[in-house]
Amino acid sequence: MVTAAETAPFRSRRRRRFWGRVGRASTPYWLIAPVVAVTGIVLGYPLYWLVKLSTEHYGLFELIRRAGQSVGLANYRSVLHDRVFWHTLVRTIVFTVANVGLTMVLGILLALLLVRVSKSVRLLLTSGLVLVWSMPVVVAVQVWIWMTNFENGVLNYAISKLGFAGFANHDWTQTTFSQLTLVTTLIVWGALPFVVITLYAGLSQVPRDLIEAAEVDGARPWRVFRDITVPILRPILLILTSLSIIWDFGVFTQPYLLIGQAKITTANYLMSIYLFEEGYFKSDYGRGAAISLLMLLIVAVLSVFYVRKMVRIGDA
């Protein structure tokens, strides 16, 4: 019988074979080519358009004639000098941190819960999550409006029944803070299904016998989680966090519809709404393009930490 020591050099010689033999060094390029081709063909012109327009004065008049007047960096300067832009940026960053934090924490807790419940409850809960996921945003917003109506909404009813009598007729749309809190609950509620289901799928990659061995050794659940589960889940946690940052920073439909166009003011702008109002609503496409590219830059900066970590893990 061949011993492990004798087979070691033989094994390492074979090591590169699986992935090496599948093709030559050009293999990875063929693997990514379709994705590059599709996105390049579809988004090539829009990207070029955005960059070009951000340096032009381009309104409805210019759109019709399909020719703008070049103004260099004037659009960028006007946006960066706009105090509303900076206030909105800070507000959006705080908003994003709150949303991503809540989504990830609740997501992990729910995914762990999914592992622990019995099979039928698990099926019920995941089906429930998919139901939540499948609800169209417009409809979800309307249900939120009904539920939080200050006169007869079920939210106030439930809270006052729980003993907080002061909330019997609370108007949730009064302050910017409560408006954005409502938007946060809607967004987190809608985001949890993807996070929970993806984390649960990731948890399935955690070897069960490792966990059982640790538990037999007397390790408490928190240690098991921290030392075994998290390291394995790390790639997925990083992915979900970076995706959540990107999506929550640029979220538009929920705040726009929930707050309502008539109640949107510079005091409760979020970045995507600022982009919409200052760019597209006013048909100032040049300014809108500049704001879009600035938003791209900002989100890139915000998520670079997570993306770097992800890339590094993959390279290990």
Next chain:
Amino acid sequence: MKRRSIVALCLVAVLAAAVAAATSGATKKATASSITVWLQTDAQNGWPDLVAAANKQFQADHPGVSVNVQYQDWTTHLQKFDATLAAGTTPDVIEMGNTEMTKYMAAGAFQDLTSLKGTFDNSANWLKGAAAWGIYNGKLYGVPYYAGSRVITYRTDLFKKAGIKKLPNSLAALTADARKLIAKNPKKGFSGLYIAGEDWYSALGFIYDYGGSIAVQVSGKWKGTLESPKSMAGLAAYKSFFLAASRAGKTAIEASPNPNPYDVYAQGQAASVIGPAWYTCCTGKYKSVTGQFVMPGHVPGTVMPGFLGGSDLAVPIGANKALAADWIKDFTSTSSERGLEQKGNIPNATNLLGNSVNERAAARSWFVPQAKHWVDVENGNILRNMLGQILTGNLTIKQATVSADDNIASVLNQS
């Protein structure tokens, strides 16, 4: 490294090819074997028979040309229109809201129909207010399609119970009646006449009733006129009327996320509401005891100026003008307009006017200043905020109007 630069070059090549393909010449307009018409879903739900009749007439006159009617919705149709303008694939006929026209006319989005005005039925008798929507710099770009005014929808049973024998013919009488109704129905939140505090469509009628206005153009520059004595008198009248008659929120609007006035009515929380005439659709269990009357002005016997809503039909650039104008002619023909009137709308010509409450209310109407950037004033909620500040008392009428005028002037006068 060599390979990295090859990769980068390939990426750039793909992007460059995509850009080149997209910018190489505009798409050619299809030959005249069909025309595309954009109408709002109001037509699909409300009067599909009139659309069918117009299509039939058009095809009789132009055999071999089919009509492709595509129904749009108000929230996205302008975005779609902008996309078609950029791509050169505009529809041949488009329905535009009256407040949407000015911006697009100023940008040159439509073809000049002045020479064809005579071909449209009853064009000599078009309602003055409605005709103005489609005129810019003296040229005609839009044909008035239909209009709608504002009326008071009321509970006949509650009015009778409160002892109101005659419908009020002056603002003072209306205020007194509203007080009576509230006294007789002491439910919490019950309104004699429900009007949302920031419902600017209803509130600004008061300004025009007293002879004021929102803004005027003086030698090319726009000036806000809300701080003029007449406008302020109108706002003061609005404030006292609101406080007496309505228990709506002072900063509430007449749409989501605040309750719709017709829902408040159907819940039994208001004896009357002010709004478009189609509110009779949604009166719930009070359908049999609902009536409508014209809102009176402050001078007895006059009508409170109502906001005239409505739509125009225009021909975008790049479209087949002759065929498009012909379709518009068929759709705004006398018989078609009469059909619209039957469905409760206000037709586009004075000789077609009937005697419904909706049409009588249009006898005095007001419209927004026809400035290129007016939509920005609306989107910036300048008027709504002003009303809210006045009603809550956060600002005096003078302070609120001065601030609003400044905002309006700076928005309207931007390049």
Next chain:
Amino acid sequence: MTRARRRRLRQTGWNALGLAVFVVMVFPVYWMVTTAFKPVTEIISVTPSWFPLHPTLGHFRAALRQPYFWEDVKNSLIIVGATVAISIALAFLAAIALARYRFSGRKLFVVLVIGIQMLPQAGLIIPLYVVLAQYHQVNALTGVIITYMTFVLPFSVWTLRGFLIGIPKELEEAAMVDGSTRLGVFVKILLPLMAPGLVATSVFAFITSWNEYIFARVLLNDQSKQTVTVWLSYFSGTSRNTDWGALMAASTLTAIPVVIFFLLVQRRIAFGLTAGAVKA
């Protein structure tokens, strides 16, 4: 208390918590569905009713009277099915390249994948329309499919790469040593381990494409070619009142295919859980 009894008690506790979470999460959906059955007076009534007291099917009838429902469902299924199938396949290939190979330009590709998702979509509507119009892809299902693929591919690549990284390379090498064929390794070892990740990503791709509105609205003109999400918008797009009962009924109808798709594929996630019993 015996150990078995303690375990059962703990299990019941977890189950109870799971049910409580279910109730809270699903409540808005419950509200939507019950509203679809409530008569109009109950919907607008000042006091909300937890359960439809006089249920009616009228709203469902009204919803189905809105023309082109079945055609639009078919269009949605075609568009979303094609988008998901092609995107997951292409994304999987690209994810393999990223996770298993070192090649120059790799970082650039990652930047491309992440960067696309950071672009605010609002800015892309007009130029995208111009490009597709150039290729006669406006008012065509293929135009929408290729647009959706562009949005679905980035996060699919990114997510699948994450799952792939979680599977140690040594597994495949070890199987090779044991004498399996390359294809056998791929099918018997890699795919089952990737199944949960593939399923989760497919479900996300499915739902995102199913509920996408603005691009479908702008790109598809004929009502016979539109998606069911656009069909849904006709219930609230007029300048008049919105028929809430019909809208809720219509939404309930549009959510059904999504739930069916999930129920069909969810077994794969559970399967993945037991298959994850990898000997370390």
